[in-house]
Amino acid sequence: MSCSLSGSFFHQQEMTVRYQDVVCAFIVEDKQSKASEEVTNSSSFRVLCSQRYDDAEHFPSMYEFPGGKVDEGETHIQTMKRECSEELGIEVEPIVSNSTEGDVIAIKPCYSFHHEPKQDKRLGGLVTFRLFFYWAKIVNNSQPKALASQKVEWLTPEQMGKLTFCPGDEGIIEDMLSGTLRPPE
Numbered sequence: 417m418s419c420s421l422s423g424s425f426f427h428q429q430e431m432t433v434r435y436q437d438v439v440c441a442f443i444v445e446d447k448q449s450k451a452s453e454e455v456t457n458s459s460s461f462r463v464l465c466s467q468r469y470d471d472a473e474h475f476p477s478m479y480e481f482p483g484g485k486v487d488e489g490e491t492h493i494q495t496m497k498r499e500c501s502e503e504l505g506i507e508v509e510p511i512v513s514n515s516t517e518g519d520v521i522a523i524k525p526c527y528s529f530h531h532e533p534k535q536d537k538r539l540g541g542l543v544t545f546r547l548f549f550y551w552a553k554i555v556n557n558s559q560p561k562a563l564a565s566q567k568v569e570w571l572t573p574e575q576m577g578k579l580t581f582c583p584g585d586e587g588i589i590e591d592m593l594s595g596t597l598r599p600p601e
């Protein structure tokens with residue numbers, strides 16, 4: 417069977433589109449901690465968020481969940497732990513469900529968007545990011561510090577809703593606000 421193909425179709429076929437997995441952690445505040453007094457009596461919760469630098473090459477000043485690109489040979493959980501250590505100086509563990517012991521709860525694994533990195537030598541060219549979200553908690557009482565961002569804050573979904581988050585987080589805040597996305601009990 418023959419078919420006619422437009423120039424733009426050929427262009428797309430020749431273009432290399434790479435995929436880059438990004439792991440993001442929804443780090444839930446420990447409700448026992450003093451700082452979270454205002455949310456202990458409600459169904460609300462707070463999640464650790466960072467604000468990117470004002471002069472960041474991509475998405476300056478926007479908020480994001482801690483995380484980053486998966487390095488070659490890394491599992492998602494290794495990436496999450498490494499990024500949290502590098503960016504926040506904290507040790508985290510994934511929150512696992514009781515019924516599926518050992519399984520990580522992954523949320524919305526299909527967020528993707530196009531991105532044209534200029535400097536990142538690992539990428540180069542057109543890249544589709546796939547964001548994977550995991551619930552996590554801080555262990556060993558380590559305290560988060562803004563080591564790679566201008567600010568880190570514990571935020572409720574209501575507070576997040578008033579801020580601008582990175583494009584891959586589209587829908588996430590709305591889901592937290594509506595209650596469809598909540599930390600596992």
Ligand SMILES: Nc1nc2c([nH]c(=O)n2[C@H]2C[C@H](O)[C@@H](COP(=O)(O)OP(=O)(O)OP(=O)(O)O)O2)c(=O)[nH]1
Pocket residue numbers: 438439440472473474475479480481482483484485531533536545547582583584585
């Ligand atoms: N860490 C993180 N990245 C996010 C989120 N939402 C979202 O769209 N992203 C995007 C921003 C980045 O382009 C990419 C993650 O890359 P990265 O954490 O290594 O950040 P980076 O500043 O070095 O990235 P970049 O300059 O290459 O964009 O995913 C999020 O909630 N957390």
